[in-house]
Amino acid sequence: MDQTKVAVLGAGSWGTALANVAAENGHAVKIWGHRVATVDEINTQHTNKEYLGDRVLQASIQATTDLVTAIEGAEIILSVVPTKATREVANLLNQALTQLQQKSIVVAATKGLEPSTYKFASQMIAEEIDASSLAGIAVIAGPSHAEGVIKHDPTTVTAVSEDLVVAERIQRVMSNSTFRVYTNDDIVGAELGGALKNVIAIAAGALQSLEYDANAKAALFTRGLNEMAQLGKAYGANPMTFMGLAGVGDLFATATSTHSRNFRAGMQLGAGLSKEEVIEHMGMVIEGISTTKVVHDLAQAKQVEMPISNAVYQVIYEGRDPKIAIRELMDRPLHHEGK
Structure with a gap:
């Protein structure tokens, strides 16, 4: 495979893991981070201990705090910053691409929706970066904890773009014997799935904390997936996307693993902590x-019934006791399973 220049924006766990995959595949990889200590550690020690412990990274990875240096010549740029920072970073990226007179594929690898606009990461990128600087927009979605990727657990994800040529380019660059990339063109479904599963994962963590067993967890997964698909359908997504890696696959990984921040946050909510206490204890973006909150508003706007997501909203934002919320879910009027 020909060497590709890849830039990764964000030096957290997922950004570092993706950078390592690309470097393992023989590509020239640069990571952009805002913390000097992290950048220095990656360059000199080839580790990122805060996020990935003692795992040794590919020595060829270069890290920098300068965005222009990071992206110069990059054919593919992975945006792996928190959702709340995506628009700001995309704006900075637009300036850097314009300065370099460069055209790149920009890939969103963050799962979430912008709270103020309800926009996906790919939409923010499209709005903030001039079309003349974009060779394509794509999303990486699917069940992929960074902790598993860095230790070479077999991992499958999907590269999603309305232009399948772009998705196939990412597939070739990122795939190897432990990181397998599929392709998909349903960017709405993939991004909705990646966002919605975090809500169900919070509920799963609460069930775990409350010591509910397999019956309750199976009910949550099945009905939670139905909610994801129903909202996706309302927004024009392909329902089959939710049966794939960006849907049920990502839901299973996020709602069953302590590597998931959302699952751990749910455990703390189930133990009686408030939203503010959970955020303080986690010390990371959840x-x-x-x-x-975004899903609660979207469901109301599209008049989609999402009782589990609404119960999670009540626990987080209205202080509802999780046990009472569960009982109310079970006492709802009976109806057909397809609804």
Whole structure:
């Protein structure tokens, strides 16, 4: 495979893991981060201990705090910053691409929705970056904890773009014997799935904390997936996307693993902590907390019934006791399973 220049924006766990995959595949990789200490550690120690412990990264990875240096010559740019920072970083990226007179594929690898606009990461990128600087927009979605990727657990994701040529380019660059990339063209479904599963994962963490067993978890997964698909359908997504990696696959990984911040946040909510206490204890961005409010508003706007997501909203934003919320879910009027 020919060497491709890849830039990764964001030096957290997922950004670093993706950078390592690309470097393992023989590509020239640069990571952009805003913390000097992290950048220095990656360059000199080839580790990112705050996020990935003692795992040793590919020595060829270069890190920098200068955005222009990071993206110069990059054919593919992975945006792996928190959702709330995506628009700001995309704006900075637009300036850098314009300065360099460069055209790149920009790939969103963050799962969530912008709280103020309800926009996906790909939409923010399209709005902030001039079309003349874009060789394509894509999304990476699917069940992929960074902790598993860095230790070479077999991982499958999907590269999603309305232009399948773009998706196939990412597929070739990122695929190897432990990181398999599929392609898809349903960007709405993929991004909705990646956001909505975080809400269900919070509920799963609460069930775990409350010591509910397999019956309750199976009910949550099945009915939660139905909610995801129903909202996706209302926004024009392909329902089959929710049966794939960006839907049920990502939901399973996020709602069953302590690697998931959303699952851990749900455990703390189930133990009686408030939203503010959970955020303070976690010390990291919990995408599902802000996404829960967005999903609540989207469901109301599209008149889609999402009782589980609404119960999570009540627990987080209205202080509802999780046990009472569960009982109310079980006492709802009976109806056909397809609804």
